[in-house]
Amino acid sequence: MLHRKIKAGSALTNSVKISIRDLYKVFGADPQTALEHVLNGASKADLLEQYSHVLGLSDINVDMRESEITVIMGLSGSGKSTLIRHLNRLIEPTQGRIEVDGDNVLAYDEAQLRTMRREVMSMVFQKFALLPHRTVAENAGTTLKVRGVAQREYLLEAHKWLSRVGLEGFDKHYPHQLSGGMQQRVGIARALTSNAPIMLMDEAFSALDPLIRTDMQDLLLELQTELQKTIVFITHDLDEALKLADHLVILKDGQIIQQGEPQHILLNPNDTYIEDFVSDINRARVLRVRSIMTTLDGTNAPSNAHGEVDFDDTLESLISTSGGDTSHTYLVMRDGAPVGTLDMKNLVKALVPRAASEAGARKY
Amino acid sequence: MATYDFLFDNLGLRAWCDAGKTGDGPLSMADLLAKANGPKEASIWDLPFPSLDALNDACGRVAQSRDLTKGVENAFLAVKNPLQFVLDPITQPLSWILEFALYTFDVTPWWLMFPILMLVVFLASRSFRMVGLVVACLGFLALIDHYDYAMQTLAIIFVCAFLCVLMGVPIGIAMSRSNTLQRLTIPVLDMLQTLPAFVYLIPLIFLFSVTEPKLYGIAIILYAIVPVIRLTDLGIRLVDEEVIEASDSFGMTDRQKLFGVQIPLALPNIMAGVNQTIMMSLAMVVIASLVSAPGLGVLVLRGIRNLELGVGLVSGLGIVLLAIILDRVTKAALNRINAAQKN
Numbered sequence: 091m092l093h094r095k096i097k098a099g100s101a102l103t104n105s106v107k108i109s110i111r112d113l114y115k116v117f118g119a120d121p122q123t124a125l126e127h128v129l130n131g132a133s134k135a136d137l138l139e140q141y142s143h144v145l146g147l148s149d150i151n152v153d154m155r156e157s158e159i160t161v162i163m164g165l166s167g168s169g170k171s172t173l174i175r176h177l178n179r180l181i182e183p184t185q186g187r188i189e190v191d192g193d194n195v196l197a198y199d200e201a202q203l204r205t206m207r208r209e210v211m212s213m214v215f216q217k218f219a220l221l222p223h224r225t226v227a228e229n230a231g232t233t234l235k236v237r238g239v240a241q242r243e244y245l246l247e248a249h250k251w252l253s254r255v256g257l258e259g260f261d262k263h264y265p266h267q268l269s270g271g272m273q274q275r276v277g278i279a280r281a282l283t284s285n286a287p288i289m290l291m292d293e294a295f296s297a298l299d300p301l302i303r304t305d306m307q308d309l310l311l312e313l314q315t316e317l318q319k320t321i322v323f324i325t326h327d328l329d330e331a332l333k334l335a336d337h338l339v340i341l342k343d344g345q346i347i348q349q350g351e352p353q354h355i356l357l358n359p360n361d362t363y364i365e366d367f368v369s370d371i372n373r374a375r376v377l378r379v380r381s382i383m384t385t386l387d388g389t390n391a392p393s394n395a396h397g398e399v400d401f402d403d404t405l406e407s408l409i410s411t412s413g414g415d416t417s418h419t420y421l422v423m424r425d426g427a428p429v430g431t432l433d434m435k436n437l438v439k440a441l442v443p444r445a446a447s448e449a450g451a452r453k454y
Numbered sequence: 455m456a457t458y459d460f461l462f463d464n465l466g467l468r469a470w471c472d473a474g475k476t477g478d479g480p481l482s483m484a485d486l487l488a489k490a491n492g493p494k495e496a497s498i499w500d501l502p503f504p505s506l507d508a509l510n511d512a513c514g515r516v517a518q519s520r521d522l523t524k525g526v527e528n529a530f531l532a533v534k535n536p537l538q539f540v541l542d543p544i545t546q547p548l549s550w551i552l553e554f555a556l557y558t559f560d561v562t563p564w565w566l567m568f569p570i571l572m573l574v575v576f577l578a579s580r581s582f583r584m585v586g587l588v589v590a591c592l593g594f595l596a597l598i599d600h601y602d603y604a605m606q607t608l609a610i611i612f613v614c615a616f617l618c619v620l621m622g623v624p625i626g627i628a629m630s631r632s633n634t635l636q637r638l639t640i641p642v643l644d645m646l647q648t649l650p651a652f653v654y655l656i657p658l659i660f661l662f663s664v665t666e667p668k669l670y671g672i673a674i675i676l677y678a679i680v681p682v683i684r685l686t687d688l689g690i691r692l693v694d695e696e697v698i699e700a701s702d703s704f705g706m707t708d709r710q711k712l713f714g715v716q717i718p719l720a721l722p723n724i725m726a727g728v729n730q731t732i733m734m735s736l737a738m739v740v741i742a743s744l745v746s747a748p749g750l751g752v753l754v755l756r757g758i759r760n761l762e763l764g765v766g767l768v769s770g771l772g773i774v775l776l777a778i779i780l781d782r783v784t785k786a787a788l789n790r791i792n793a794a795q796k797n
């Protein structure tokens with residue numbers, strides 16, 4: 091059984107940290123003119139064929155909330171990297187607004203932008219992007235060194251975060267002496283050392299072996315319960331997305347086709363593209379009790395319940411508790427108080443994949 | 455009677471040709487031979503190519519080929535003075551540096567020079583084998599009384615290679631940052647690299663006095679600077695895109711990025727360029743003995759001029775030994791950097 095970290099319950103109350111409005115990005119020689127065609131309804135394929143411009147992002151609107159993990163998911167080429175690079179302006183938009191803490195990031199001059207990159211956002215990269223000629227501790231301290239912090243100080247801070255991500259004693263090693271998973275731990279430590287409230291992670295775990303990947307996901311969730319950063323996480327892997335996401339954004343050809351609470355998307359996919367995606371998923375492992383329970387709504391807890399389950403338990407764990415008996419009913423508890431009931435029959439229904447997805451699943 | 459008379463006659467240019475005739479120009483060798491042999495029967499086998507000289511025979515208004523060489527020479531002489539006026543003071547320090555280096559290498563006694571070189575080699579390569587190799591090679595050269603010549607050659611190479619790096623690396627960096635500059639510079643580098651080594655010397659002899667060290671200094675630097683420029687440019691352009699992106703994302707300034715990331719990561723390539731630059735300096739310093747560069751090249755030249763076979767071959771061997779130690783030591787330094795940066 092995978093050990094899962096329980097996420098902060100309903101986080102909808104958190105304030106918006108990053109707000110993206112009407113964002114468009116066109117790659118090519120004359121993006122402004124090409125954008126006109128997009129606004130007049132040209133698709134990504136049209137734009138490429140007729141005007142030889144690449145539509146990177148089209149009509150993006152996302153709110154990323156404080157202390158949440160927003161996962162952006164899509165197939166390769168769907169514009170995920172382009173989107174995340176707009177947040178710290180490694181890529182400039184063709185049109186649109188980006189606000190961080192209500193501040194218009196696009197209006198920043200060079201110095202302000204640098205300050206934001208140093209103090210507000212730090213990034214973790216797919217291929218780690220460590221400096222091969224610097225030690226692990228120097229690498230982890232880069233984000234402070236850039237700000238002019240004295241070496242003794244940033245090495246100390248780097249040491250602290252390296253220990254925190256499980257790399258105690260590796261300070262003086264060089265990156266090439268470490269395995270991929272360990273190198274990415276350095277990457278994470280480097281981002282954490284900057285003490286920035288926002289962390290951008292572009293396919294941070296995609297280059298790692300599956301087992302190590304799971305470890306890293308667990309590490310991230312563990313750090314998150316403690317640090318409460320605003321994390322923007324990019325992945326092409328639905329399992330990873332569902333495991334990490336508080337808010338899931340699904341991209342296709344530069345457009346958002348659905349976003350929302352991941353359990354909700356899983357139960358109500360609004361597009362065949364997403365249905366195809368979710369059809370391969372082990373639903374029992376991903377869906378949680380809270381998503382399918384019947385709320386108590388003021389009525390008293392029923393007395394015939396066969397036991398109590400936690401609000402955030404996965405259906406898989408409940409199935410094993412019940413021994414597969416579908417006649418059972420459970421009382422759902424949250425923070426020690428009953429909040430709903432769950433009939434095992436409803437659980438089984440929730441496990442049935444959507445019919446439409448059956449045909450589509452074969453396409454991929 | 456000239457072969458191509460008919461051409462000008464038919465074009466109706468005879469009058470124009472004759473009007474311009476100011477008596478026969480200077481006779482060429484071919485003319486003299488023709489005179490000596492008397493008029494020959496015209497045959498299709500003897501038809502000359504309608505070159506300038508052949509046409510000049512028919513029409514005095516056409517320039518002779520020797521006018522071209524003369525023209526180039528005159529043009530060069532015309533710009534010589536202003537060019538000298540500008541270049542002489544600028545390049546004067548090069549003479550001083552070379553003289554100083556030659557003097558220093560000369561007055562430093564061998565028992566001081568050996569330890570210094572050993573230390574330098576050790577710092578560069580961190581290898582005792584390399585130190586041993588250098589001691590063996592230099593010891594052999596000293597044993598056969600070629601030590602002074604070898605030191606002169608080394609002194610010139612040190613100065614020129616150092617200046618090549620000093621100027622080449624910044625040029626390479628500038629090229630890596632601007633595609634326009636790269637496009638403009640590459641043809642110049644191509645030309646410098648394809649010009650035969652001797653050709654460098656010709657315009658320089660006109661511009662500077664042969665007795666001045668800067669003459670060969672400039673020739674060596676022009677010839678040897680190319681690889682370090684090219685490889686610096688290439689090295690910086692090859693730095694991993696993601697690492698550059700990471701540097702930007704952490705808010706590095708351009709300076710921090712250049713000195714903290716780009717140059718260190720390009721160092722293996724830059725060092726490969728330095729290695730080639732040193733080897734090319736060595737090649738050129740031998741040729742530059744034609745214009746009074748001291749060192750082992752002088753002995754080679756003596757071997758050729760006086761047909762002193764032994765002198766030429768032994769000094770040639772000395773050059774090979776120098777080449778080996780310079781190459782090995784710089785490669786060892788390069789490998790050390792590569793090992794430290796392994797990904």
Ligand SMILES: Nc1ncnc2c1ncn2[C@@H]1O[C@H](COP(=O)(O)OP(=O)(O)O)[C@@H](O)[C@H]1O
Pocket residue numbers: 117118144145146164165166167168169170171172173
């Ligand atoms: N600099 C660029 N110039 C032209 N097209 C680009 C550029 N960067 C990305 N693209 C295009 O934008 C689309 C999205 O790319 P990207 O954001 O890297 O996708 P993802 O990260 O989801 O795999 C792709 O079609 C890609 O070819």
Ligand SMILES: [Mg+2]
Pocket residue numbers: 170171172293
């Ligand atoms: Mg990507």
